[in-house]
Amino acid sequence: MEIDxxxxxxxxxxxxxxxxxxAKEGHIPSGLSVLEILYxxxxxxxxxxxxxxxxxxxxxxxxxxxxxxxILKKEELDSFCDYDSWLGGHPHRKEGCFMNSSGSxxxxxxxxxxxxxxxxxxxxxxxxFCLVGDGECNEGSIWETxxxxxxxxxxxLVCVVDDNNSQIRAxxxxxxxxxxxxxxxxxxxxxxxxxxxxxxxxxxxxxxVYSKPFCVVARTIKGKGIKAMEDDMFSWHHKAPTxxxxxxxxxxxxx
Amino acid sequence: xxKQFAKTIFEVGGLDKRLTVLIGDISHFLLRDIESNYPSRFxxxxxxxxxxxxxxxxxxxxxxxxxxxxxxxFVTERCFEQIKDDLCYQNLGVNIISVGSAFDYASLxxxxxCYDDIAILRTLPNMQIIYxxxxxxxxxxxxxxxxxxxxxxxxxxxxxxxxxxxxKFGEVEKLHDGECxxxxxxxxxxxxxxxxxxxxxxxxxxCDVLHLTTIKPISENSKKIIVESVSKTQRVVTVEESSILxxxxxEIANIAYDVKFRHRRIGIQDKFMLNxxxxxxxxxxxxxxxEGIIKIIHEFK
Numbered sequence: 001m002e003i004d005x006x007x008x009x010x011x012x013x014x015x016x017x018x019x020x021x022x023a024k025e026g027h028i029p030s031g032l033s034v035l036e037i038l039y040x041x042x043x044x045x046x047x048x049x050x051x052x053x054x055x056x057x058x059x060x061x062x063x064x065x066x067x068x069x070x071i072l073k074k075e076e077l078d079s080f081c082d083y084d085s086w087l088g089g090h091p092h093r094k095e096g097c098f099m100n101s102s103g104s105x106x107x108x109x110x111x112x113x114x115x116x117x118x119x120x121x122x123x124x125x126x127x128x129f130c131l132v133g134d135g136e137c138n139e140g141s142i143w144e145t146x147x148x149x150x151x152x153x154x155x156x157l158v159c160v161v162d163d164n165n166s167q168i169r170a171x172x173x174x175x176x177x178x179x180x181x182x183x184x185x186x187x188x189x190x191x192x193x194x195x196x197x198x199x200x201x202x203x204x205x206x207x208x209v210y211s212k213p214f215c216v217v218a219r220t221i222k223g224k225g226i227k228a229m230e231d232d233m234f235s236w237h238h239k240a241p242t243x244x245x246x247x248x249x250x251x252x253x254x255x
Numbered sequence: 256x257x258k259q260f261a262k263t264i265f266e267v268g269g270l271d272k273r274l275t276v277l278i279g280d281i282s283h284f285l286l287r288d289i290e291s292n293y294p295s296r297f298x299x300x301x302x303x304x305x306x307x308x309x310x311x312x313x314x315x316x317x318x319x320x321x322x323x324x325x326x327x328x329f330v331t332e333r334c335f336e337q338i339k340d341d342l343c344y345q346n347l348g349v350n351i352i353s354v355g356s357a358f359d360y361a362s363l364x365x366x367x368x369c370y371d372d373i374a375i376l377r378t379l380p381n382m383q384i385i386y387x388x389x390x391x392x393x394x395x396x397x398x399x400x401x402x403x404x405x406x407x408x409x410x411x412x413x414x415x416x417x418x419x420x421x422x423k424f425g426e427v428e429k430l431h432d433g434e435c436x437x438x439x440x441x442x443x444x445x446x447x448x449x450x451x452x453x454x455x456x457x458x459x460x461x462c463d464v465l466h467l468t469t470i471k472p473i474s475e476n477s478k479k480i481i482v483e484s485v486s487k488t489q490r491v492v493t494v495e496e497s498s499i500l501x502x503x504x505x506e507i508a509n510i511a512y513d514v515k516f517r518h519r520r521i522g523i524q525d526k527f528m529l530n531x532x533x534x535x536x537x538x539x540x541x542x543x544x545x546e547g548i549i550k551i552i553h554e555f556k
Contacts, residue, residue: 114313
């Protein structure tokens with residue numbers, strides 16, 4: 001069973017790198033840091049659940065995961081960032097595929113909270129998952145939303161923070177578990193590259209009965225799975241690999 | 256005007272269970288009937304206008320019809336990017352309703368003035384802008400458009416006019432016929448424009464008076480009415496309680512781009528209004544009075 005998803009992840013990782021190489025555009029390291037989180041959510045969420053990507057620059061990761069689960073066609077990945085493609089550098093809302101448009105940080109999270117509120121108003125079942133970045137937690141609207149979610153008792157809202165330490169040059173968003181707890185949330189930490197741990201934290205039965213909104217701070221590595229990117233995430237943040245690099249990364253991914 | 260706002264929202268909210276009200280910690284007393292009758296669809300979101308606007312976007316994605324309400328600068332200028340990305344880019348039916356139009360809060364100073372809302376929101380694709388200036392105008396225009404699935408901004412002024420207008424979404428209304436000048440007014444200034452036209456008519460200067468309650472979109476038929484009037488008079492005076500940059504003056508100039516005409520813009524020049532005092536004092540200082548309009552037209556050879 002474990003072998004299966006490891007094989008899946010290798011293929012998705014390769015799809016992300018290939019996509020960005022082909023487009024000569026995109027954010028590979030962010031896509032790689034969220035890969036296991038997205039995989040776990042899309043593998044386990046039921047049809048009443050919804051997912052909002054707030055850190056839109058992880059788009060390549062999202063597209064590759066959606067292609068893996070058959071939500072979009074694999075060959076469509078080749079159109080990533082093309083002039084007439086619907087798979088842009090940041091996702092644009094499309095029914096059945098992307099719940100929200102993103103790109104500017106600090107927007108997807110309050111939109112997801114609004115959607116969670118609408119489900120409460122309409123008495124609809126299901127949970128709302130939202131993926132935000134640790135850097136994104138610099139935005140004031142993240143904390144406005146954290147306040148709202150607690151006050152509005154949005155127990156159907158699950159925020160996953162991709163804590164990939166990308167903020168080490170900035171005034172870093174530290175101690176996010178404590179911060180979310182201080183805002184009245186249930187908050188826990190997890191290894192963001194360990195799929196069984198993510199699944200057990202978010203999808204085990206006890207996780208579904210919190211009376212508060214739930215924040216999972218996922219410790220991740222930017223560029224996970226490609227050593228050159230893990231070692232130099234800043235150079236690779238927004239960069240496409242050359243043909244030679246592509247071959248090297250392929251060998252590394254499938255080794 | 257605010258009472259009509261509360262009454263209309265209460266009535267529409269009773270008929271349409273999708274209507275959901277978010278307020279930025281103002282108008283609690285005014286909206287108390289909505290709060291007590293529809294508690295599951297009324298939320299005081301406090302002073303967090305950026306997230307409030309995005310939350311409204313999330314409500315609309317799931318088919319609800321949000322009304323977001325606060326003072327003009329805080330629900331337009333402060334959260335402009337949320338309006339751009341989360342309402343307009345995603346083309347979602349959220350109704351923003353502001354009070355404190357232009358310099359209604361005269362004495363509170365420039366942070367509470369809002370002259371640029373129309374100019375900045377006009378630039379956003381999908382955005383619709385409605386500017387009623389009498390209670391019946393808000394009631395008619397809100398009911399007509401609130402569920403049309405587009406992002407909308409209703410600018411509610413404190414001062415209202417006493418004219419028997421017949422507003423229709425997207426349409427210009429001609430309130431007075433003339434030959435010499437096309438006088439286009441929006442908001443409460445329509446009263447001054449109309450009164451000026453009556454007085455000028457006695458002197459033999461006749462004006463077409465055009466009243467816009469929808470700033471965007473303007474129907475093709477209404478554009479035709481504007482172009483015909485401007486072609487006839489070749490003189491335009493626009494009157495607005497907003498910046499002369501990007502407001503109605505620019506809209507009329509855009510519509511009549513193919514016509515040769517001269518134009519005087521009465522409105523707020525490119526400046527901060529650093530005085531305090533009362534609404535009427537600001538109107539007087541900026542030519543936004545019947546006398547101010549007559550003076551401009553007298554000088555407009």
